Amino acid sequence: MSVEAQQGIATSRIPSGLGGLLPALILVGLFFVVPVLALLLRSVTDPAPGLQNYAALLGDGTYVRVFFNTFVVAFVVTVVTVLVAFPVAWMLAIMPPALASILFGIIILSMWTNLLTRTYAWMVLLQRTGVINRALMGAGIIDQPLPLINNLTGVTIGMVYIMLPFMILPLVGTLRAIDPMTLRAAALCGASPLAAFRRILLPLSLPGIAAGGLMVFVMSLGYFVTPALLGGTSNMMLAEMIAQMIQSLLNWGLGSAAAFILLVVTMALYALQLRLVGSKRASVGA
Amino acid sequence: MKLIFAGILAGLMATTAAKADEMVFTSWGGTTQEAQTKSWAEPFAASSGIKVLQDGPTDYGKLKAMVDAKNVTWDVVDVEMDFAIKAAKDGLLEPIDFAVVPKADLDPRFSNENAVGSFYYSFVLAWNKGAVTGEPASWADMFDTKKFPGKRTFYKWSAPGVIEIALLADGVPADKLYPLDLDRAFKKLDTIKSDIVWWGGGAESQQLIASGEAAFGQLWNGRVFALEKDGADVGVSWNQNLTAADVLVVPKGAKNKEGAMKFLAAATSPTGQAKFAEASGYAPINTKAKAEMPVDVVKGLPDAHIDGQINLDMNYWAEHRDEIATRWYAWQAK
Numbered sequence: 001m002s003v004e005a006q007q008g009i010a011t012s013r014i015p016s017g018l019g020g021l022l023p024a025l026i027l028v029g030l031f032f033v034v035p036v037l038a039l040l041l042r043s044v045t046d047p048a049p050g051l052q053n054y055a056a057l058l059g060d061g062t063y064v065r066v067f068f069n070t071f072v073v074a075f076v077v078t079v080v081t082v083l084v085a086f087p088v089a090w091m092l093a094i095m096p097p098a099l100a101s102i103l104f105g106i107i108i109l110s111m112w113t114n115l116l117t118r119t120y121a122w123m124v125l126l127q128r129t130g131v132i133n134r135a136l137m138g139a140g141i142i143d144q145p146l147p148l149i150n151n152l153t154g155v156t157i158g159m160v161y162i163m164l165p166f167m168i169l170p171l172v173g174t175l176r177a178i179d180p181m182t183l184r185a186a187a188l189c190g191a192s193p194l195a196a197f198r199r200i201l202l203p204l205s206l207p208g209i210a211a212g213g214l215m216v217f218v219m220s221l222g223y224f225v226t227p228a229l230l231g232g233t234s235n236m237m238l239a240e241m242i243a244q245m246i247q248s249l250l251n252w253g254l255g256s257a258a259a260f261i262l263l264v265v266t267m268a269l270y271a272l273q274l275r276l277v278g279s280k281r282a283s284v285g286a
Numbered sequence: 287m288k289l290i291f292a293g294i295l296a297g298l299m300a301t302t303a304a305k306a307d308e309m310v311f312t313s314w315g316g317t318t319q320e321a322q323t324k325s326w327a328e329p330f331a332a333s334s335g336i337k338v339l340q341d342g343p344t345d346y347g348k349l350k351a352m353v354d355a356k357n358v359t360w361d362v363v364d365v366e367m368d369f370a371i372k373a374a375k376d377g378l379l380e381p382i383d384f385a386v387v388p389k390a391d392l393d394p395r396f397s398n399e400n401a402v403g404s405f406y407y408s409f410v411l412a413w414n415k416g417a418v419t420g421e422p423a424s425w426a427d428m429f430d431t432k433k434f435p436g437k438r439t440f441y442k443w444s445a446p447g448v449i450e451i452a453l454l455a456d457g458v459p460a461d462k463l464y465p466l467d468l469d470r471a472f473k474k475l476d477t478i479k480s481d482i483v484w485w486g487g488g489a490e491s492q493q494l495i496a497s498g499e500a501a502f503g504q505l506w507n508g509r510v511f512a513l514e515k516d517g518a519d520v521g522v523s524w525n526q527n528l529t530a531a532d533v534l535v536v537p538k539g540a541k542n543k544e545g546a547m548k549f550l551a552a553a554t555s556p557t558g559q560a561k562f563a564e565a566s567g568y569a570p571i572n573t574k575a576k577a578e579m580p581v582d583v584v585k586g587l588p589d590a591h592i593d594g595q596i597n598l599d600m601n602y603w604a605e606h607r608d609e610i611a612t613r614w615y616a617w618q619a620k
Binding site (some may be wrong): 058060065066084091127128129150180228233234236243244246247249250251252 | 345346347348352376378437442443444483487497498578608611612615616618619620
């Protein structure tokens with residue numbers, strides 16, 4: 001195999017590496033591009049040719065509200081994730097490496113546990129008769145259980161927990177690349193810690209925040225399990241609505257159209273963010 | 287490299303290829319499917335030599351996908367009856383071979399050309415005795431948050447049941463339920479919407495009531511039966527119990543149709559039905575089954591609570607399924 005590969009490089013004029021992309025390209029083509037095209041096709045042909053599925057989705061208050069909900073939830077989750085992840089990432093960046101690797105291990109470990117198991121664990125913690133409410137009521141802090149589940153609070157807590165590693169990992173990389181001397185220099189020049197954070201650390205870490213934030217936002221948009229189990233029906237997200245259209249209504253045309261709209265919006269956001277981050281990077285570099 | 291690929295492909299094809307001595311039965315999981323496995327699949331496999339593989343949970347989207355793609359891996363599926371009527375109309379089901387499945391003793395309410403009864407059940411009002419003071423006596427009590435505070439749990443999906451419950455609670459007489467007045471039902475449901483916790487599957491309904499997360503709810507009688515058997519402290523009211531049925535169907539293009547028909551014959555036989563009823567608390571759809579059952583089990587079945595019992599109209603639902611579902615999910619998402 002390796003001999004063959006070497007010969008290939010030696011004899012062909014194709015830039016090396018392109019041939020190596022072939023398996024990935026075939027995989028993406030077969031299992032992503034083709035199904036997406038089939039989805040698009042179904043959305044304009046099922047049950048009859050035309051754009052009536054898109055008209056039904058965009059003309060109906062319910063569907064529009066579910067689209068809106070989806071973006072609100074994804075946005076709230078992204079903001080909270082950034083707020084929680086930043087201090088953790090900063091600690092990891094300035095910690096002695098031995099200690100940091102242990103903490104990293106703990107963070108990564110959570111990703112290895114089954115998603116459903118973790119979500120059910122949150123149900124046990126958050127429900128009215130759950131651990132948190134029982135403890136608070138036992139301590140006399142509250143006398144009615146707090147509504148922590150089947151609403152936006154439950155979805156946010158559950159999803160932030162799952163998204164944290166995706167935010168922390170890119171952020172640590174960015175923060176580690178920042179020269180600590182810049183902060184010391186700011187202090188020497190008389191900047192308060194807050195000013196140093198706001199004017200030095202935050203701008204320099206923006207690429208990391210943007211990269212992690214985009215990943216979290218895009219992943220949140222399509223999330224199914226956590227909102228279905230920890231959310232209520234009144235803040236239903238798009239993935240759950242699509243599942244209803246496919247499984248219960250058997251209206252595949254409508255479901256395909258909804259999925260395709262989500263895909264287009266997500267890719268547009270991705271393109272936009274890429275452009276913004278790209279220019280930020282350039283200005284930081286200059 | 288090519289050889290390995292071809293090998294994998296051949297392997298995949300071998301596992302999906304039809305085998306005459308094997309069939310797949312799909313149901314809803316949990317205590318119900320366990321009872322079906324023990325009462326039907328295991329004895330059937332022993333007597334016929336056909337191995338019955340279990341799959342689940344039932345998923346109507348998947349069933350349609352299999353039939354559309356002409357790659358049907360399920361041979362017998364347990365579905366709700368209103369879906370079966372609709373699916374037959376859409377051409378998703380094989381006709382039942384009544385030369386193999388004896389029809390004479392089957393309750394005609396629950397069998398037709400494309401489906402035979404699986405079992406029938408009632409929606410009953412169940413509650414956690416530790417979480418409720420007093421005894422709720424009717425569906426109207428589930429809408430009385432002053433007299434009975436606490437969360438109430440209802441079936442999440444658009445299906446016969448909740449709409450009827452809301453109308454009954456609002457004072458509609460049982461014989462005037464159909465055609466369903468959806469506006470009135472949703473208006474009634476609006477009054478308790480913030481107190482509703484939805485259950486999506488039987489196990490979830492049991493968990494909600496047993497833990498007291500929901501004080502009371504609309505449950506399948508078999509799931510309450512299982513809770514009682516486990517020693518959970520639950521109360522149950524059969525007042526205005528609502529009957530509906532699950533049926534067994536064979537998806538169009540099933541790989542082992544012959545085995546499937548033989549399985550249906552065994553599942554709907556008096557013995558199969560009696561054993562299943564005993565294990566699950568659901569009612570048999572074979573009129574001869576009761577003769578084979580212990581008296582105390584017969585007393586616990588929906589049949590023993592005919593007073594005030596209401597039959598949900600499966601034909602009405604089959605006809606209006608999409609229209610009601612669209613409104614149902616729109617209302618839920620509000």
